[in-house]
Amino acid sequence: MKITGDQQLIKKMNKSIVLDTIRQRQPLSRADISAGIGLNKATVSSLVSELIDSNLVTEIGPGESSGGRKPTLLLFNKHAGFAIGIDIRVSDLLAILVDLEGNVLHEKNVPLTDFSPETVLEQIRKTISLLKRKLPESPYGIVGVGIGVPGLVNEKNRVVSAPNLGWDNVDLAGALDADFSGNIHIDNEANAGAIGEKLYGAGRDSLNLIYLSLGVGIGSGIIVGGELYRGTSNFSGEVGHMTIAENGPLCRCGNRGCWETLASEKALLDRAATVEWKGEAPDLEGILKAAKQGDHTAVSLLNEIGSQLGVGLANLVNILNPELIVIGNRLSLAGELFEDAMLRTIENRSLSYHRKKTHVDFAKLGIRSTALGAASMPITAFLTDPDVTIE
Amino acid sequence: MKITGDQQLIKKMNKSIVLDTIRQRQPLSRADISAGIGLNKATVSSLVSELIDSNLVTEIGPGESSGGRKPTLLLFNKHAGFAIGIDIRVSDLLAILVDLEGNVLHEKNVPLTDFSPETVLEQIRKTISLLKRKLPESPYGIVGVGIGVPGLVNEKNRVVSAPNLGWDNVDLAGALDADFSGNIHIDNEANAGAIGEKLYGAGRDSLNLIYLSLGVGIGSGIIVGGELYRGTSNFSGEVGHMTIAENGPLCRCGNRGCWETLASEKALLDRAATVEWKGEAPDLEGILKAAKQGDHTAVSLLNEIGSQLGVGLANLVNILNPELIVIGNRLSLAGELFEDAMLRTIENRSLSYHRKKTHVDFAKLGIRSTALGAASMPITAFLTDPDVTIE
DNA sequence: ATACTTAGTTTGTCTAGTAAACTAACTAAG
DNA sequence: CTTAGTTAGTTTACTAGACAAACTAAGTAT
The missing domain is CATH 3.30.420.40 (ATPase, nucleotide binding domain)
Structure with missing residues (x-):
């Protein structure tokens, strides 16, 4: 049980704060860091020189003077590894x-x-x-x-x-x-x-966000206070098996009315099959293409998916009051085809105080x-x- | 932006760890603390003497010797304020x-x-x-x-x-x-x-728990990593307005099929009204009393509520994978009347890996x-x- | 040229944690 | 009832790391 702290802990924390600051606000000078995080100039200098020694930070020469000596600008060495x-x-x-x-x-x-x-x-x-x-x-x-x-x-x-x-x-x-x-x-x-969207994509500025993975099924990653929430057995986020229609379609998990039976890629294909999609076996690309060309059946299929998505998302908004919901994985690439229906349902089904601050966005990193x-x-x-x- | 640390921060942290240790494991000696949290004996002595000076800790005299000098036992001064x-x-x-x-x-x-x-x-x-x-x-x-x-x-x-x-x-x-x-x-x-159940009640040993407030409506408090999760606008936990039956009864929030229209105290009374409860206006006490005496209608009303509760709880289990769910507020006082139906539904509707580690319990602090x-x-x-x- | 600014380093001080030696107070074995 | 060994807690000397202040460096403005 080693939870107590000593000076080494402080140093480690401060060093990591300095490095993070450089990563986020580069290029910047030692003076900028000191002013930004409130650490003494001398301390910053010492920590920076250690970071330079370990190849994680580099100096790129002088910057613009603001009326005095020119600052030495620092850069995170992204090619250290x-x-x-x-x-x-x-x-x-x-x-x-x-x-x-x-x-x-x-x-x-x-x-x-x-x-x-x-x-x-x-x-x-x-x-x-x-x-x-x-x-x-x-x-x-x-x-x-x-x-x-x-x-x-x-x-x-x-x-x-x-x-x-x-x-x-x-x-x-x-x-x-x-x-x-x-x-x-x-x-x-x-x-x-x-984590990907939080660090490099749409969630860069959000502390509480939900990433919705919209593929064959529906999964999610929940980020709370900037950190992934893992649950007790590391199994959090299985939102696809949330019941949204008590007597809905049978799911492979054995229940009825799971969200992913109503709003995933598989749900879309299943639904297409019931309307005898062009007499052939439906496939995602075909439906999306048809919808883009204004095909009535395809558009209404996607609207239906969007609205079912909205039901589950409104639930998540009410329960978790996130800042941001990022929709990713394969189906998100066709976002504009169901976005309106989805947003409309969220608007209708989430509590007014909650939706005010919740944004819904699509993955900025696409399939990556x-x-x-x-x-x-x-x-x-x-x-x-x-x-x-x-x- | 004052996130960086110095020695005072260390001292504050360590002092707080020492105090927490005393609160949780009292009565105990300085030596016990040192062994328990890995802090040097001298440091513990110094911190404890400050805690004694500020009236938060008291000495209650010597304890049993384990083969050497008797330890001086310490107690948290619960009457300091x-x-x-x-x-x-x-x-x-x-x-x-x-x-x-x-x-x-x-x-x-x-x-x-x-x-x-x-x-x-x-x-x-x-x-x-x-x-x-x-x-x-x-x-x-x-x-x-x-x-x-x-x-x-x-x-x-x-x-x-x-x-x-x-x-x-x-x-x-x-x-x-x-x-x-x-x-x-x-x-x-x-x-x-x-927070109450986490600190003093059923959730004392759990880091991730959901407290379900089962009253006129349904609310919840979500504890993640030992701390209350507040969401972005401090509005997290409005689980009562989670849709579990897309075309269910109308809720006062304007939507259909909200959980609290199906599983709260109000849901129970509304449902009782539809079965023409004894020709009079139904009230909670009456229904509970009848159920305890084995009244068929009352029992089946409560079973229905229990099973609807289970649907929503299974959702929460799948989404958040908590260690523990604590059911509190008024309706929980009649827990044994709907517990079976509730647990059965959770069992059926949550994913098998999730429910393994999730316990459901009733508030140990009752109405307090x-x-x-x-x-x-x-x-x-x-x-x-x-x-x-x-x- | 001179005064003022800003950047960054050096120096000495202070705080808090640690190890080790020490005192205190006990148990157990002869 | 010594004496050796053990455990509790304190004292002392030392160390790491943050800080303030003084200092060097290098610019701008007049």
Whole structure:
């Protein structure tokens, strides 16, 4: 039980605050930092010089004078190291190599046909090796790997269940640790997406936000006070199985009226099937294309989905009173086709005081939210404690 | 922006950890504290002597020797000061005088007939004065007042809206501040209840819990990581207006199928009215009494309520994955009459991995959860920073 | 040229935590 | 009833890290 503090703790905290300040407000001078966070100039100087020594910060020469000596401007050294983020989806796998600021250097898409853990693991290994060959020279190299998985991940980094992949109790991190020892993070796809949008996307300025992953099913990542809320067993955010129509359609989870039976990609396709979509098996692209061309059936299908989305979102607004809701994953790419119906329902169904301050937005990182969020996990760990690198 | 730390911060943190340790594990010795929290013996000695100087801790003489010098046992001085907690309900007002450990010394129930802010305020003033006359001699006296209100309270302690009282934008704290300057806390009734049960009741050992206030409507307080989650505008937890049946009964909020139209005290009475309850106007006591005597209609009414409660609770379990759900307020007093139906529905409707670790319990503080939670707010503020007392 | 400003470093001081030695007070074994 | 060993708590000397103030550096404005 080591919760008590001493000076080292203070130093660590202050150093991390200084680094965060540089990351957020760069370029800036030591004097700016001191004024900004209230730390003494001398202390800032000392901490900055340590950060420079450890290659996390660089000086880029003098800035504009404001009537006195020119300030020496500081920059976060985003190329001190790199991270790999992987998003395991239902038909493919997206892997990205990013710098410490989350800029994508390389990207690799691997189609998946066989979903057995062994095969997927093999693909992951190959892809990581491939990305590592693209790695620029840097002091720290790959600082870690993050993986987003469409399933439940427990607090020990173990994939407890991933129905869409047919996985049960898979120890992804353990298996990879043999090859790339150290900083490996596994999390639910929606949780990773939430972190991604919070750090690099639409949620940059929000402390309390919900990321809604709108794919085959519906998942979510809940960010409270700037941090991901994980729940007791790390299983929070399974909003797709919230009942919104007590006697609604049967869900694969065994219940009736789950939100995802009414408002997900699968819900859209199921509904399309009942209206005998053009006599052929309905597919997402087809419906979206038709709707964009003004096809009546397609438009009304999407309106219906939008309005059902709104019901669940209004619930989340009432329960959690978030600042922001970010809608991501595949279906969000067609956002403009259901946005109006969705917003109208939220407006009608949420309490007036709540909706005043809640904004609804679409993922700014598009299809990369999860991969970027996954990559950010080892980056955050590294910047908090720049020791644990990989390999 | 003063987030950076210095030694004073360390000292404050450590002192507060020492005090918390004494509060939780008393009686114990300085040596126990040092071993328990990892702080050096000398540091503990110094902090404890300051706590003794400020009357928050007392020595109660030697304890059992374990083979050497006898330890000097320490006790939290629960009578260093007192607090007042007030619960404004729809028909009356409960006020309690408690010591710093939340033990109730005096209790006062005031019936309310006129709900105008002025009248209620006058009653509050009178009641506070009355309780103050019962106050024992103590170094700090009344350290503060906390008030739980059935409505939305914004981040500035202002009651934005309390439909059951007919209040709009009432500045309770401001009005009271003139009489009892200083440490006055106003919060939503369910939030206060959540804190009460967390600190003194069923939730003592839980970090993530939901307190469900089951009264005329349904409210909730959400505790995340041991702290109340307030949302963006301080309005989180309005679970009563979560849609669980898209085309259900009309709610006073304007929507259909809100949880509280199906599972609250009002829902019970409304439902009873439709079955022509004994030819007379149904009332809660009557229905509960009949159910206890095995009356078929009453039992089935309560089963229905229980099962509707379960639907909403399963939603909360899936979304928030809490450790514990505590059911409080008036209807919870009849818990055994709907518990089975409720648990069965939660079991059926929540995801299997989630419900494994979620317990459902009834408020251990009975009808006092809110008043105790309200009183705890100034106590916590006082113990964090023992300066601000009242008057 | 001179006065004033702003940036950043150096120096000495202060606070608070730690280790180690010490005092106090006990138990248990011979 | 010594004596050795153990546990509780205090005292002392030391250290880390933040701070204020003085100082150097390098600019602007008049």
